[in-house]
Amino acid sequence: MKSKKPTKNEKNINSQRLKVAIFDLTDCEGCELVLINLREKLALLNEQTDIANWRFAFDNHNLGPFDVSFIEGSPTAEKDIEITKQARAVSKYVVTLGSCAELGGIQATLNNNEWEEGIKEVYGNSYKTKNKAPKPVSYYIDVDYHLPGCPINQNELAQLITSIISEKKPTEYRSPVCLECKARENTCLFLEGEPCLGPITKGGCEAVCPSRGLRCWGCFGPLSGGNHKALKRNFEKQFGKDKTKELLKTFFSQTNEFKELYPKEK
Ligand code: SF4
Ligand code: SF4
Ligand code: SF4
The missing domain is CATH 3.40.50.700 (NADH:ubiquinone oxidoreductase-like, 20kDa subunit)
Known part of the structure; x- marks a missing residue:
C-alpha cells in the first residue's frame, strides 16, 4: 500500500x-x-x-x-x-x-x-x-x-x-494545599484534630486527599516560605514530639526544611 x-x-x-x-x-x-x-x-x-x-x-x-x-x-x-x-x-x-x-x-x-x-x-x-x-x-x-x-x-x-x-518556563505552584482545599469548601480536618500537613505542603494536587476526608501527608514536598516551625510547635502540643517528627519525616526527610527543624538528624 x-x-x-x-x-x-x-x-x-x-x-x-x-x-x-x-x-x-x-x-x-x-x-x-x-x-x-x-x-x-x-x-x-x-x-x-x-x-x-x-x-x-x-x-x-x-x-x-x-x-x-x-x-x-x-x-x-x-x-x-x-x-x-x-x-x-x-x-x-x-x-x-x-x-x-x-x-x-x-x-x-x-x-x-x-x-x-x-x-x-x-x-x-x-x-x-x-x-x-x-x-x-x-x-x-x-x-x-x-x-x-x-x-x-x-x-x-x-x-x-x-x-x-512551546519553549516557555513552566510555572511553579506556590501556594499550600490548604488554598485548593478551602476553594473546594472542604471541612478542615486539622480543626477536627487530624494532623494534616496541608498548611506547609506545596499545592498543585487539587487537594485530593482532604477532599476525600484524608489528611495531607505532604507528598508534594514542603512549601517554600511555609511556616514549618509554627506547624511543628502546634503539632507537638497536640500530637507529641515523636509523632510530629514521624509525620514530618515521611516525605520531607531529605529537605532543607526538615534539616532546619531537626538539625541533629543524620
Ligand atoms: S484539611 Fe488540611 S489541607 Fe484542608 S484546610 Fe485543613 S489543614 Fe488545610
Ligand atoms: S498527601 Fe499529596 S496528594 Fe494528598 S493532599 Fe497532600 S500533597 Fe496532595
Ligand atoms: S512511590 Fe514513587 S513512583 Fe510510586 S507513585 Fe509515589 S512517587 Fe511515583
Missing part, C-alpha cells in the same frame, strides 16, 4: 517533535502510569513527542541525545546512579517525576545506618549489597524541573510538557 504524503503542517510538527526518554529507578512505577494515561488522552502529546527510550512501555532503547529525560524513582542501586548520570549527560532538560525522584520518597526516611540494618533484617546478615541509602535525584545531578507528588498530578504533567514544547 502506498503511504500518504505528509502535509506541510505534519512536516512542521514532525521536525519539532520532542525526543523524550523516560527512566525508572527504585520505585513503584505509579508516576509512569499517570504518563501512560495522559498519552491515551492527549492526542497533542502523541503528535509532538517522540518516545525514544521507555523500558516500561516500549521496546525502543535509544541512547540519546534527548530533548527531555524524565526520571522516576530514587537512585539506590549502582545501575540507578549510572542511569541518572547518563540521562543528565545526554539530555537538554531533566525532569523528575514524583516524590521518589524529587525527595527520595518514603524509602529515604531511613538514614545510612538504618538502611544497612534494614537490609540485614530483610535479607539476613550474609547478604551483601552495593545499594546505597535512597536519595533524591538532585543529590547526584542538576535537575531542571520537578513534578511533585506521589503520584504526580496529570494536569501538572500536561502543563509542563506543553511549556517545554
Whole structure:
C-alpha cells in the first residue's frame, strides 16, 4: 500500500517533535502510569513527542541525545546512579517525576545506618549489597524541573510538557494545599484534630486527599516560605514530639526544611 504524503503542517510538527526518554529507578512505577494515561488522552502529546527510550512501555532503547529525560524513582542501586548520570549527560532538560525522584520518597526516611540494618533484617546478615541509602535525584545531578507528588498530578504533567514544547518556563505552584482545599469548601480536618500537613505542603494536587476526608501527608514536598516551625510547635502540643517528627519525616526527610527543624538528624 502506498503511504500518504505528509502535509506541510505534519512536516512542521514532525521536525519539532520532542525526543523524550523516560527512566525508572527504585520505585513503584505509579508516576509512569499517570504518563501512560495522559498519552491515551492527549492526542497533542502523541503528535509532538517522540518516545525514544521507555523500558516500561516500549521496546525502543535509544541512547540519546534527548530533548527531555524524565526520571522516576530514587537512585539506590549502582545501575540507578549510572542511569541518572547518563540521562543528565545526554539530555537538554531533566525532569523528575514524583516524590521518589524529587525527595527520595518514603524509602529515604531511613538514614545510612538504618538502611544497612534494614537490609540485614530483610535479607539476613550474609547478604551483601552495593545499594546505597535512597536519595533524591538532585543529590547526584542538576535537575531542571520537578513534578511533585506521589503520584504526580496529570494536569501538572500536561502543563509542563506543553511549556517545554512551546519553549516557555513552566510555572511553579506556590501556594499550600490548604488554598485548593478551602476553594473546594472542604471541612478542615486539622480543626477536627487530624494532623494534616496541608498548611506547609506545596499545592498543585487539587487537594485530593482532604477532599476525600484524608489528611495531607505532604507528598508534594514542603512549601517554600511555609511556616514549618509554627506547624511543628502546634503539632507537638497536640500530637507529641515523636509523632510530629514521624509525620514530618515521611516525605520531607531529605529537605532543607526538615534539616532546619531537626538539625541533629543524620
Ligand atoms: S512517587 Fe509515589 S507513585 Fe511515583 S513512583 Fe514513587 S512511590 Fe510510586
Ligand atoms: S484539611 Fe488540611 S489541607 Fe484542608 S484546610 Fe485543613 S489543614 Fe488545610
Ligand atoms: S493532599 Fe497532600 S498527601 Fe494528598 S496528594 Fe496532595 S500533597 Fe499529596
